[in-house]
Amino acid sequence: MSRKSKRADKAAETLDRITPAFRPVQVEKTAPCQVGCANCGDIRGWIGLVAQRHKTGSSRDQAMAQAWQLIAEVNPFPATLGRICPHPCESDCNRAELDEPLAINAMERFLGDFGIRVELPLPRLRSEESEEWIGVVGAGPSGLSFAYQMARRGYRVTVYDAREKAGGMLRYGVPDYRLPQQVLDAEIQKIVDLGVELRLNTRVGTDISLEELRSRHASLYLGIGAQMGRGLPVPGGDGPSVWTGSDYLARINQGEAVETGARVIVVGGGNSAIDAARCARRGGADVTILYRRSRDEMPAIAHEIEDAIEEGVELILLAAPVSVEREGDGRMTGVQVQRMRLGQPDSSGRRRPEPLAGSEFRLPADTVIAAISQVPVLDGLESLDHDGDWLVADSHGAIDKDTLVGGDAVSPGIAGEAIIQGRHAAESLHARLRGLDPDKASDPVSPPIEPEDILLASKKGCEAVHESRLQGEQRVAAGMGEVAKTITEQQFLAEVERCFSCGSCYGCEQCYMYCTSGCFTKIEEPTPGMYFSLNLDQCKECGKCVEVCPCGFLEISQPSA
Numbered sequence: 001m002s003r004k005s006k007r008a009d010k011a012a013e014t015l016d017r018i019t020p021a022f023r024p025v026q027v028e029k030t031a032p033c034q035v036g037c038a039n040c041g042d043i044r045g046w047i048g049l050v051a052q053r054h055k056t057g058s059s060r061d062q063a064m065a066q067a068w069q070l071i072a073e074v075n076p077f078p079a080t081l082g083r084i085c086p087h088p089c090e091s092d093c094n095r096a097e098l099d100e101p102l103a104i105n106a107m108e109r110f111l112g113d114f115g116i117r118v119e120l121p122l123p124r125l126r127s128e129e130s131e132e133w134i135g136v137v138g139a140g141p142s143g144l145s146f147a148y149q150m151a152r153r154g155y156r157v158t159v160y161d162a163r164e165k166a167g168g169m170l171r172y173g174v175p176d177y178r179l180p181q182q183v184l185d186a187e188i189q190k191i192v193d194l195g196v197e198l199r200l201n202t203r204v205g206t207d208i209s210l211e212e213l214r215s216r217h218a219s220l221y222l223g224i225g226a227q228m229g230r231g232l233p234v235p236g237g238d239g240p241s242v243w244t245g246s247d248y249l250a251r252i253n254q255g256e257a258v259e260t261g262a263r264v265i266v267v268g269g270g271n272s273a274i275d276a277a278r279c280a281r282r283g284g285a286d287v288t289i290l291y292r293r294s295r296d297e298m299p300a301i302a303h304e305i306e307d308a309i310e311e312g313v314e315l316i317l318l319a320a321p322v323s324v325e326r327e328g329d330g331r332m333t334g335v336q337v338q339r340m341r342l343g344q345p346d347s348s349g350r351r352r353p354e355p356l357a358g359s360e361f362r363l364p365a366d367t368v369i370a371a372i373s374q375v376p377v378l379d380g381l382e383s384l385d386h387d388g389d390w391l392v393a394d395s396h397g398a399i400d401k402d403t404l405v406g407g408d409a410v411s412p413g414i415a416g417e418a419i420i421q422g423r424h425a426a427e428s429l430h431a432r433l434r435g436l437d438p439d440k441a442s443d444p445v446s447p448p449i450e451p452e453d454i455l456l457a458s459k460k461g462c463e464a465v466h467e468s469r470l471q472g473e474q475r476v477a478a479g480m481g482e483v484a485k486t487i488t489e490q491q492f493l494a495e496v497e498r499c500f501s502c503g504s505c506y507g508c509e510q511c512y513m514y515c516t517s518g519c520f521t522k523i524e525e526p527t528p529g530m531y532f533s534l535n536l537d538q539c540k541e542c543g544k545c546v547e548v549c550p551c552g553f554l555e556i557s558q559p560s561a
């Protein structure tokens with residue numbers, strides 16, 4: 001059955017059900033984008049601030065600043081994530097039922113760049129300083145998100161990082177052609193401007209002990225990530241010209257020219273493998289990626305895989321190295337590769353790759369980059385609860401009474417998850433320090449509103465905006481130059497208009513116009529979601545207002561028991 005006829009049936013059913021006990025009620029619902037990801041904040045809310053600015057009396061710049069602030073409540077890195085997030089928020093957008101999902105990630109990037117350009121400060125929650133001094137280990141997105149959330153609540157915060165610069169894998173992993181370092185610098189600076197102190201070149205566990213930090217700080221957050229790439233566990237895999245993905249990318253991202261020779265083999269299927277392959281391609285090498293499962297199982301962001309292929313990277317699936325061939329002097333000459341097939345699912349839920357006997361073949365190679373996986377470095381931190389590789393925390397991110405942990409150190413993921421975990425840990429610690437209930441300090445999410453509850457015909461069909469991008473060969477020629485441009489202001493303002501505002505009133509006035517009993521009264525100073533008050537004294541229970549409400553905000557009240 002089509003969406004349209006489902007909706008008509010639902011409206012008819014609604015009317016059938018109208019008895020004196022069934023009357024319209026305004027109920028804000030959860031938007032599907034919000035369920036996809038809790039890291040873009042109230043997506044419908046920030047889009048609405050701009051889309052509804054004419055109704056709420058905000059200027060364009062005011063509305064954009066308010067929208068940026070709403071994102072920044074939960075995520076201090078909108079320009080960064082607007083560039084690299086795989087944007088799960090878009091996958092359930094109800095707009096897909098009409099044409100294409102909203103370009104939420106591109107809009108987030110636009111607002112992030114706007115916040116940098118007009119120098120918007122991050123929003124504080126409290127100006128008075130609290131007496132507790134909080135320590136953070138790791139200036140990656142997780143540690144910085146935690147530091148930001150504590151600092152804006154008035155705590156004094158110091159972040160220690162082993163590296164020369166802050167940013168974690170966003171600086172030392174993700175290459176500049178996807179995330180220019182100036183963008184990251186600008187967003188980190190906003191956190192520093194809140195008063196967060198950065199102590200760089202300081203490795204906790206060796207330069208300073210965990211015990212010293214514990215005695216200095218009221219509480220600690222550990223966002224130490226997973227810094228150590230695993231080597232290649234095959235004969236010849238520990239000799240010269242074999243890099244781990246993390247070492248190779250860290251050097252590239254610090255501007256070093258890494259000599260790879262003409263033929264590079266990258267092993268792995270995650271973001272590190274794809275980034276390493278694309279960097280080696282930019283260095284002029286012929287690059288082949290070997291991945292032991294099929295493309296469906298590749299953990300890398302799908303469009304990054306496509307970009308790598310477009311840039312000339314060869315992808316050999318269901319194949320794994322079995323040995324690295326070397327001359328007598330140790331010089332690499334090639335890699336022996338074995339074909340694989342997929343067996344039963346393993347503990348990760350993905351089908352286990354099994355070697356196919358007699359399927360070996362040889363690939364010539366000068367360099368191998370093993371981007372297989374990364375694990376935390378626990379030197380001097382062995383006393384912390386861990387399962388061999390990963391730190392182990394409870395549901396509030398606590399590893400012990402005064403220590404919280406989050407991000408890749410607990411399980412490898414994406415930057416958005418690391419930021420969410422940092423925020424949740426800060427909310428939970430703040431609740432504990434102030435005697436509040438830590439269970440209340442997280443994102444409540446009820447089931448999202450379905451497309452059947454939206455009047456799809458209320459909007460004209462039109463495609464989403466797309467960032468303009470260089471083509472494959474141009475991208476390689478541009479080296480570390482950024483491959484995609486931020487959408488223009490005009491595109492941004494057009495895109496916000498595509499939002500259905502699922503489950504929240506956007507002041508379309510349909511209910512007001514159709515109600516002949518005058519039940520709806522305009523609110524004098526409306527805000528997104530709040531345009532009409534409802535008085536049912538004269539309600540004739542015709543159900544028309546519910547039928548014409550395009551965003552599913554009005555529904556028929558259930559009879560009281």
Ligand SMILES: Cc1cc2nc3c(=O)[nH]c(=O)nc-3n(C[C@H](O)[C@H](O)[C@H](O)COP(=O)(O)OP(=O)(O)OC[C@H]3O[C@@H](n4cnc5c(N)ncnc54)[C@H](O)[C@@H]3O)c2cc1C
Pocket residue numbers: 084085086137138139140141142143160161162163166167168169170173174202203204205223224225226227249271272273275301377406407408409412413414415416418
């Ligand atoms: C190559 C690559 C590409 C990626 N691409 C994407 C992408 O496109 N989109 C996406 O969303 N995610 C991507 N990710 C994943 C993302 O970068 C990580 O999930 C995220 O950075 C994890 O954040 P974190 O703060 O937990 O750890 P990290 O970013 O690793 O930061 C940890 C910090 O802790 C510091 N540290 C560690 N140990 C100590 C110590 N003992 N003392 C002091 N400091 C210490 C480190 O120096 C580092 O700065 C990518 C990762 C890599 C490696």
